[in-house]
Amino acid sequence: MSQRNFSYCAAALLAVFMVFAVSNGQSKPKSATEKPSARKASSRITVQIDKSSVKNGGTIIVTGKAPRGKAVYLEVYSEKKVRASRFDADVDKKTGKRPYLLYMTHEMPAYYKIFAPKDRKEALDKIRKEGKSWSYSKALEDMGADIAYAVPAKITIDKYQATLLGSIIGSRGKLQPGMDAKENTKRSMQLVKARFRSADKVLSADVETAPDGVYKAEIKIRRGLAPGIYTITAVAGKGMKSAPVTFENKISFPLLYLTNGGTSLNLFGPFFLTLVIAIFGVLMGAGGGFIMNPLLVLFWPLPHTVVAGTVMPTVLFSQGSGIYNYSKIKFISWKLGIAIGLAMVAGGFIGPKLTEMITLDQFKFVFGWILLVLAGLMFWQTTPGYLEKNKKEQAILTEFKKQAEAAARAKKG
């Protein structure tokens, strides 16, 4: 990169810095919520933690005492909430029909994990082996962790009945009446899986218990999680719960928390990725979105809906300026562009609706095939036959453009 380009980089970075310095200042964590971390519980199980805060992840040592011989589970969740959705199109075993229901919540904790006793490791290994088709509710049962599952069970879940016509006109469908507690719990478990995807994100076997009931666990909070208050509750049986203890996960610049993505990330990561892909995209003559979106979901734990919905507007500006430049020299057939554009508007109305109906794995799978088709198209564009034809086309294009520019100038002068 030349000296000049480097100075462009520096200038833009400075601008970004300023934007975030402002937005960071507004979202300072409330210091009033920092409570003393250790609290004596009145119930028969106690819980203490060794520190009241971690910095972008860290290890918290949890200790306490439970009644003798009881298995201890720790339920840990963040105060920050994210959205989760799941489209149920699996055949119902009882009726043999596909329900086509969309379940959606805005209250899923951005972090949720149950720490089970160490001796449940085997059960967890078995769940891991099931791969992508694992079931969270079955996993909870197998590990005995269902007694600790409490917080997501109470989230509000909206249930929509999707119809074919509704999907065509891009509606989520009719909002269905609320569910009873049992049904809500069941659906919330499916949403936990939809949101966190792998068993390791929501389950682990780390709690060591001595015969006298004293337990200890190391809770590792990953990097890149939501900032704010995290709550830990120890559970040793139905109704036997400790008072909650809290700690804070602090993040600071250049780490930023994406409220919709539910992820903290270093802002320079996506910034430089976008920069490189944007340059590369212009050079190869294809928008960067093709490469951008799969890389974003591979590198960061971002939902594919947020990736698709946020990358798309970034190209609006470059497309707009391109159209402006072509229109200045009258190099656009408005009739043709608008005619096909209207058909594309209809497509653009439907597409975003479909994004939330597929899982991340389906997103990756289809994207993989799209990229193979694109690679095929681009390979064809490097074959000698195409290049020969393209040379002539480009020559005509350049000639016409020159004429158009001259005409535009003549008109001005």
Place this chain on the structure above:
Amino acid sequence: MIVTFWGHEFKVNLVVGCIGGFLIAIVSSMFGFGGGPFMVPLMTIALGLPMYVVVGSSLLAIFFNTLMGTMRHYQFGNFDPLFFLIMFPAAILGGYIAPKIAKRVSPLTVKRIAVAGLVILALNLLGVY
């Protein structure tokens, strides 16, 4: 439909163009990319239009899709403003830097690298490795 462009008349099969554009728009807005690399072959090969008619007009058609797709994604709560603020300046900056580099690199080389890169990325997404 007859399209006149710089004194030349072209007959365009609007049915093929609109169905193709519609399908490309669904997929591209669903997965959040522009769709140019698919629109240009559609208009040159399927509609038989020369490149100089296609470059500007395809961009206009895609713009409709991007605008609608953006609005719909926003409506469904898929838009993250902070994430956008990180990527947007980088995309603009990339648009300024690229033309300056473009003179120094061969488009053929870039395309070949892109093909290799796309295949590697695709195989990763398909879980081959």
